[in-house]
Amino acid sequence: MKNKEHTRQVRDTVVKKFKAGFGYKKISQALNIPKSTVQAIILKWKEYQTTANLPRPGRPSKLSAHTRRRLIRDVAKRPMITLDELQRSTAEVGDSVHRTTISRILHKSGLYGRVARRKPFLKNIHKKCCLKFATSHLGDTPNMWKKVLWSDETKIELFGNNAKCYVWRKSNTAHHPEHPTPTVKHGGGSIMVWACFSSAGTGKMNKIDGKMDGAKYRTILEENLMESPAKTVELIEIIHPSDCLSRKWLTTVEALLPTMQPLLVQTQVIEDDQAKRGGQVYTTNLRGQVPPLVTTDYTVQDQGNASPRFMRCTTYSFPCTADLAKQCQVPLATIIKPFATVPKNETPMYVVNHGETGPIRCNRCKAYMCPYMQFTDGGRRYQCGFCNCVNEVPAFYFQHLDHMGKRVDFYERPELSLGSYEFAATLDYCKNNKPASPPAYIFMIDVSYANIKSGLVRLVCDELKTLLDNLPREDGAESSMVKVGFVTYNKILHFYNVKSALAQPQMMVVSDTAEMFVPLLDGFLVNFQESRAVINNLLDQIPDMFADTNESETVFAPVIQAGVEALKAAECSGKLFIFHSSIPTAEAPGKLKNRDDKKLINTEKEKTLFQPQKAVYEQLSKDCVSQGCSVDLFLFPSQYVDIATMGDVATHTGGSVFKYSNFQVERDGQHFLSDLRKDVEKAIGFDAIMRVRTSTGFRATDFFGAIHMNNTTDVEMAAVDCDKAVTVEFKHDDTLSEETGALMQCALLYTTISGQRRLRIHNLSLNCSAQLSELYKSCETDALINFFAKSAYRAMLNQPLKTVKEILVNQAAHMLACYRKNCASPSAASQLILPDAMKVFPVYLNSLLKTGPLVGSAELSTDDRAHQRLSTTAMGVEDTQLLLYPRLIPLHNMDVASDVVPTPVRCSEERLTDAGMFLLENGCSLFLWLGQACPPEMIQSIFNVPSLAHVSIDLVRTVTSLTPSSTEDGLMIVKQKDRSEIMFRQHLVEDKGLHGGASYMDFLCYVHREIRQVLT
Ligand SMILES: [Zn+2]
Secondary structure: OOOOOOOHHHHHHHHHHHHOOOOHHHHHHHHOOOHHHHHHHHHHHHHHOOOOOOOOOOOOOOOOHHHHHHHHHHHHHOOOOOHHHHHHHHHHOOOOOOHHHHHHHHHHOOOEEEEOOEEEOOOHHHHHHHHHHHHHOOOOOHHHHHOEEEEEEEEEEOOOOOOOOEEEEOOOOOOOOOOOEEEOOOOOOEEEEEEEEEOOEEOOOEEEOOOOOHHHHHHHHHHHHHOOOOOOOOOOEEEOHHHHOOHHHHHHHHHHOHHHHHHHOHHHHHHHHHHHHOOOEEEOOOOOOOOOOOOOOOEEEOOOOOOOOOEEEOEOEEEOOHHHHHHHOOOOEEEEOOOOOOOOOOOOOOEEOOHHHOOOEOOOOOOEOOOOOEEEHHHOEEEOOOOOOEEEOOHHHOOOEOOOOOEOOHHHOHHHHOOEEEEEOOHHHOHHHOOOOOOEEEEEEEOOHHHHHOOHHHHHHHHHHHHHHHOOOOOOOOOOOOEEEEEEEOOOEEEEEOOOOOOOOEEEEEOOOOOOOOOOOOOOOEEHHHHHHHHHHHHHHHHHHOOOOOOOOOOOHHHHHHHHHHHHHHOOOEEEEEEEOOOOOOOOOOOOOOOOOHHHOOOHHHHHHHOOOOHHHHHHHHHHHHHOEEEEEEEOOOOOOOHHHHOOOHHHOOOOEEEOOOOOHHHHHHHHHHHHHHHHHOOEEEEEEEEEEEOOOEEEEEEEOOOEEOOOOOEEEEEEEOOOOEEEEEEEOOOOOOOOOEEEEEEEEEEOOOOOEEEEEEEEEEEEEOOHHHHHHOEOHHHHHHHHHHHHHHHOOOOOHHHHHHHHHHHHHHHHHHHHHHOOOOOOOOOOOOOHHHOOHHHHHHHHHOOHHHHOOOOOOHHHHHHHHHHHHOOOHHHHHHHHOOEEEEHHHOOOOOOOOOOOEOOOHHHOOOOOEEEEEOOOOEEEEEOOOOOHHHHHHHHOOOOHHHOOHHHHHHHHOOOOOOOOOOEEEEEOOOOOHHHHHOOOOOOOOEOEOOOHHHHHHHHHHHHHHHHO
16 A cells, blocks of 8 residues: 655655765654655655656656756756757767657756847946946936936848847746857948937937947937937936946047036036035135135135135136137126125134325225235335336335345235235225214114005014114124114105103104105114113004004105115215015105016017116115115015016115015014014125226226116225125236236225224236136136126116027037137037036026026016016125025935935936925025925924924024025925925926926037037
């Protein structure tokens, strides 16, 4: 009788023990199995290498066990051996069988004949590259892959064996090195074709003549992609199998393809500069030295040239001649921010006092004593670096020279060793030769129905009670010397007497707004500390006094006029803080009517929307500037208010325009108050006049900023604060010398916050070169784009937008084409070659073209466009950089334990991920974007608050250490796919503009075409 068969497990154990060296007997005893069974199992295993049940024998095999093992061995040795070959070799040893017998035997061992995979002939290095490429892109979003174009060549053989090839192998071993059939692309008797595909479909097929090389590849790409970028998807990356293999190919592709550029681009340039120059000390001892990028974190040590925080140039090497300048079309400009905030670890401004005679100046050109004055004649004379005039050194200033010709007191005198310093000014520098007085701040509150109803009036009054304790003061001073005054208004104006001696404030009404006068002098402008009780009393009363008002009409120009008159009467400079709600329609000078007309958009007349309406405001600007009266306008409109006109005075007097549309205290209150606080507390100088002097051969010809100019050289600013910059353009008069370079000195005469007259001097020396390559090498993209933005925004007042944009692109194309022609090493015309220092210039330029003012879309509010135009006018390089390339920070990558903010990513939709949380800031707006799949725990872990409702702008700042910008809007939280997402998306500057405007990719192709046109 046959015993029950042992389980597989038991049989495996038997084999295991046998392998471990146990004899049959021992195994039999241990497992309690008859010795003969043990033997049978082991014999079977020895023969078939398995303990599995084999098919029950049918007819005995025609082949011996020996021959069968030989077959398997042969196949393992040479997987591509054919059945015929096997049959022949079996017959040779005397076993003549049918092919199917052989294949059946091989099948039993799991070996099947499969079609060999075709595989490029790869070396190990290629394989490594491929793997690296694949792993580095594992995390890419589907969106990203959508934008990838896959391309490859393939060989179609005309002769020879192009048939399938079979291989003997077990399953899942298709890619074992010996299994695929090698392919090579080049070789006679075949044609090569190139094709591509992407998520949008397949591209055109191209025949390749002869051997494929870089040039052919470029031509093909060009014909297929460059000329019709719109037809293909918005490409950002072209993937060619060998691209990830061969460095040589990759470089050709990179150089050629604008499509590859974004990968290296903007965020990378910023990261590279931060890595290279971040955390370092930048000493300003060298002429023509290019500073780190504005985004890089560096420390400045002034050693004879102004810090780049004060002065930043479009290029640090000027061309020697006007012809060269004209040829390259690179604007020669300096952006000057005279009151830029300096970090605490950098040297503060020294004040130099040259006594009663005032600061020492060159007799001829009036340049102030500075490091560029050359002392001669044993120290008795000095030669002016600007006009070369030789001057006598005044006796009190005489000092011996050392063996190097340097004054012995060189290091003790800031004006000899530093780029920036101040001089105490004498009475000669004061208006009417009378000492200046401390400035005054006048708060002028529109108390018409809209502002009362929204709660704004109460909010402002409450805030002022504490804010006035923080008025700006001199370093070390106990209290501020700034005086304060108060006006409320709707159709008529109310002035308040808040003299400290009064128990109650007194109101005086002026209803004749045509001839504005100030009804009281004594008691209107007072010291807050002294009049605190009366002022607080007034601020308590104002909201109640007008609580029941029905007045909805307002005046505006008379309000500014009243402020100027008050300052005039007090013989001081100052600033007006105006809190206004509506377009001024009441009968009075400067009355405005609604002239918003969307039909004008994209017509010749569109420019009129941005031109200020009335001569009244122009005259008002002049009055303000001559009195040193700056105007800051806080607007709370619920509809069109004509910002182009209302903001005009502010932007000619060194002021700012803040705008809070449809203001709600709960939603916008904190944001407004934070702007107000910063505005009241910030460092500022008044009644300023700036002059930029240059060495011979060039001069300042044009000025952009919140400024006023009565002549061609004096830049007048009623006030200038730490955020305001003036962009100055230079032109050649003559040939510049490489030896002496180009020197500039910016002298700003102003009144300090405590009423002292000072001169702030910033000096900068640049190189000059007859080689354009030097100019391009020394370019600064951030400064360039600041200049382009300001000049375009000015040009749009006189020209149609279309023309303005054409001029911009044209000039850019000329700049880049000139580099290509004169400085780049020869290469195919199809290659887009950009100077290293301008690599990211196109992304900024494209972003500028898509900004509200230049975009010309009826969907945008005219006021918003006008507002952005005016705000940009006075921006420094840091501000325009951030505005035109916002920071997109992947917050979900934040390591909560450390306070390192994640590195910003490219401003493009494809960087967004469903499970991500991103912060976007551009200095004007701040967004928190949440992906649909963003887990709520993330909010808890990053912000340490239970829900989004608890996330405030201040919290975001604390967490991310964002730079608080003066004009930054409140925090907006947007969720993926919500309607509000549009607001956020328009800041993704690399994508196609929501209101028109090309994607970065398309724009590069466009610029590239323009460049080629210039070159031919
Ligand atoms: Zn001079």
